[in-house]
Each structure stands twice: as structure tokens, then as C-alpha cells.
Amino acid sequence: MALGFDRAGVAPATPPRHGEAFRDWLDRGYAGEMAYLGRRAAERLDPRRVVEGAASMLCVASVYAAREPEPAAPAPGVAQIARYAQGDDYHEAMLGRLRALGDALEAMAGRALRWRAYVDTGPVLERDAAEAAGLGWIGKNTCLIDPELGSYLFLGVLISDLALAPDGAGVDHCGTCTACLDACPTDALRAPRVLDARRCLAYSTIELRGTIPETLRGAQGSWTFGCDICQEVCPWNRRRARGPEPLAGLRDVFAPRDAWRAPTLRWLLGLDEDAWRDATRQSALRRSKYRGLLRNALVAAGNSGERSLAAAVEPHTRSEDPLIAEHASWALERLGPT
Numbered sequence: 532m533a534l535g536f537d538r539a540g541v542a543p544a545t546p547p548r549h550g551e552a553f554r555d556w557l558d559r560g561y562a563g564e565m566a567y568l569g570r571r572a573a574e575r576l577d578p579r580r581v582v583e584g585a586a587s588m589l590c591v592a593s594v595y596a597a598r599e600p601e602p603a604a605p606a607p608g609v610a611q612i613a614r615y616a617q618g619d620d621y622h623e624a625m626l627g628r629l630r631a632l633g634d635a636l637e638a639m640a641g642r643a644l645r646w647r648a649y650v651d652t653g654p655v656l657e658r659d660a661a662e663a664a665g666l667g668w669i670g671k672n673t674c675l676i677d678p679e680l681g682s683y684l685f686l687g688v689l690i691s692d693l694a695l696a697p698d699g700a701g702v703d704h705c706g707t708c709t710a711c712l713d714a715c716p717t718d719a720l721r722a723p724r725v726l727d728a729r730r731c732l733a734y735s736t737i738e739l740r741g742t743i744p745e746t747l748r749g750a751q752g753s754w755t756f757g758c759d760i761c762q763e764v765c766p767w768n769r770r771r772a773r774g775p776e777p778l779a780g781l782r783d784v785f786a787p788r789d790a791w792r793a794p795t796l797r798w799l800l801g802l803d804e805d806a807w808r809d810a811t812r813q814s815a816l817r818r819s820k821y822r823g824l825l826r827n828a829l830v831a832a833g834n835s836g837e838r839s840l841a842a843a844v845e846p847h848t849r850s851e852d853p854l855i856a857e858h859a860s861w862a863l864e865r866l867g868p869t
């Protein structure tokens with residue numbers, strides 16, 4: 532596929548199969564502070580409200596990390612960064628290619644089409660659409676899993692009024708496995724395919740702007756941006772690939788940057804805002820803002836057991852920002868007397 536996507540498939544532009552589950556999720560308050568998810572709920576529940584006369588959804592997926600039979604445990608004093616955020620920001624990288632696909636579809640149809648392309652930020656349940664388009668199935672960890680590629684996949688969707696032949700929905704292969712539910716350190720997976728985002732470390736380290744609830748801090752371990760635990764334990768991400776997985780096409784855009792593969796907490800705690808801006812240019816890491824990343828690193832330092840980090844934590848206890856000062860004091864107390 533010239534555009535560098537690993538998978539593509541077509542679903543009819545009809546209401547999502549799990550629309551009720553989405554409504555129920557909102558009603559339970561599981562979206563936490565992500566109010567934007569409820570604001571355009573009607574559109575999320577019917578793609579024809581997004582594109583007038585919508586007939587089909589062309590869904591794409593791109594691998595952003597290779598599968599590993601046994602993910603390595605983090606070294607002491609090292610921060611864990613979710614794989615999806617270690618390379619270049621996926622939004623622009625995928626959206627540009629999806630838009631090229633829209634233009635190509637128009638040329639192919641020989642008429643002006645109504646179409647919209649989205650990656651992450653649009654009023655679409657992208658996993659539902661991807662499952663309906665046969666790109667895989669929604670696992671018990673709520674991630675879209677491809678039976679060959681696993682779940683380290685970015686998704687994108689192009690909704691258009693062009694009637695394309697649908698590919699048929701993906702088939703569920705989770706079976707009796709509950710590895711993800713058992714491994715989640717904060718019990719965010721309340722039931723198979725039901726995630727209370729307020730308890731999810733990806734939410735608390737990326738989306739949450741304020742204080743990280745004390746109930747989540749210990750469980751955060753060394754995760755400093757996002758969390759991959761429910762994917763790392765998934766057998767579909769642990770199957771040995773047939774030979775090393777080549778990083779080609781769009782994939783090399785997402786290859787980990789040296790700075791973010793396994794950054795030390797000492798380095799992160801020493802970053803000022805300008806250095807943070809430089810290091811997060813064109814990266815999904817920008818989403819937590821400087822303040823959020825520093826807050827997360829303080830919690831990870833508090834969990835590290837590395838007394839030598841106290842000297843890097845201590846100055847932040849005098850921060851003018853009460854959020855930073857409070858998390859730093861918490862971390863210092865947890866590290867114990869120097």
C-alpha cells in the first residue's frame with residue numbers, strides 16, 4: 532500500500548455496534564475530565580451526522596511498536612514512556628496520508644465526494660469502526676487487536692459518501708484469557724471491554740491536569756507518560772513475529788527516539804520548560820504539557836526506591852506551582868531520609 536499503512540478495510544457508515552456501551556460509559560462518568568467525548572456524542576453514535584450522505588468508512592491501521600515475547604522490566608531510576616509516544620507524533624503523520632487517500636478516492640470516483648478524515652481527535656469511535664471494517668477485534672483491554680500484528684497499532688478513519696464494498700467485521704479471539712484484567716495495577720478494567728478511564732494510568736499521566744489521586748500514585752510505578760501494561764501482557768503482543776519485524780514505510784516515523792526510549796528520571800526532573808519543548812517537538816508527549824510530565828516524573832521518582840534521586844526531587848518541593856510542590860514533597864517523603 533503506497534501510503535504506508537499496514538492495514539485497511541471498509542465498514543458501512545452506520546451507527547457503531549457498541550453505541551449503547553459508549554452511552555453507558557459516559558453515564559457512569561468513566562470519561563472523567565474528558566468532557567469532549569460527551570460533547571459530540573450524537574456524531575460519535577452516527578457517522579452520517581459527521582458526513583452528510585455518508586456511505587462508507589475506510590479504516591486504516593499502522594504499527595507503532597514491534598511485539599516482544601518478554602517486555603524488559605525497566606531499569607532502576609528509568610522512566611517508562613508508552614510506546615505510542617516514543618517516536619514522532621502520529622496525528623499529522625497519519626492524517627496527511629489519509630487526506631491523500633481522500634483525494635485518490637475522488638479521482639477514482641471521478642466526482643467530488645463528501646469526505647472527512649480523522650485520527651484520534653474526530654467524533655468517531657475509531658475502534659468500533661476498525662472492528663466493523665475487519666481490521667481486528669476489540670480485546671478485553673478495549674484495544675483493537677490484529678491477529679497477526681497485535682495491538683500496538685494507530686488507527687485512522689475516512690468517512691465518505693462513496694459506497695465502497697464492506698470487508699466484514701473482525702472476529703473476537705480473546706477466548707477465556709483475562710491477562711489484561713488481571714495485570715492492570717489500578718483495576719481500571721472494571722469488566723471485559725469496560726475501562727473506567729479515571730483509574731487508568733494512561734488517563735492520569737496524560738489527560739488529567741490536576742493532582743494524581745494518592746490511590747493511583749503507588750500503582751503508577753515508573754510509568755511517566757501513558758501505560759502499556761494491559762498490552763504488554765496480551766498474548767497477541769507476545770507472539771514471536773516471524774523473524775524481526777521490519778520497520779518500514781510509516782513505521783519508521785514512529786520508531787522510538789533515543790531521548791524517549793528509556794529516559795532517566797534524573798534527566799526528566801532536571802528538564803526546564805525550554806528543554807522540554809525542544810525534546811517534545813512533534814511528539815505526542817506534548818499532550819500532558821511540561822507541568823504534567825514533571826508531575827508524573829516526581830511520582831515515578833517517589834516509587835523508584837532510588838534515594839540518590841532525592842537531590843533531584845528536593846528543589847521541586849520549593850516550586851511556586853503548588854501541584855508540583857505537593858507531588859515533590861510526596862515523592863521525597865516516600866524516598867525517605869537521605
Ligand code: B12
Nearest residue numbers: 549552556613651657673674675685686724733734757758
Ligand atoms: C478517550 C481515549 C482514551 C482514554 C480512554 C480509553 C478508552 N478505553 O476509552 C485514555 C486516555 C484512558 C486512553 C488510553 C489509551 N489510548 Co486512547 N483514545 C481515546 C479516544 C480519543 C476515544 C476512545 C473512546 O471513544 N472511548 C470510549 C469508550 C466507551 O470506548 P472503549 O473503552 O474503547 O469501549 C468500547 C469497547 O469496549 C466496545 N465494545 C466492544 N465489544 C464490547 C462488548 C461489551 C460487552 C461492551 C460493554 C463493550 C464492547 O464498546 C465500547 C464503545 O465503543 C480514541 C480515538 C477515537 N476517536 O476513538 C483513542 C485511542 C482508542 N487510543 C489509543 C491508544 C494507542 C491508547 C493507549 C494504548 C495509549 C497508552 N499506551 O497510554 C491507551 C490504552 C488504554 C486502553 N486500554 O484503552 C488508540 C488505540 C489503538 C488500538 N489499537 O486500540 C486510539 C484509537 C487512537 C488512535 N487513533 O490510534 N485513550
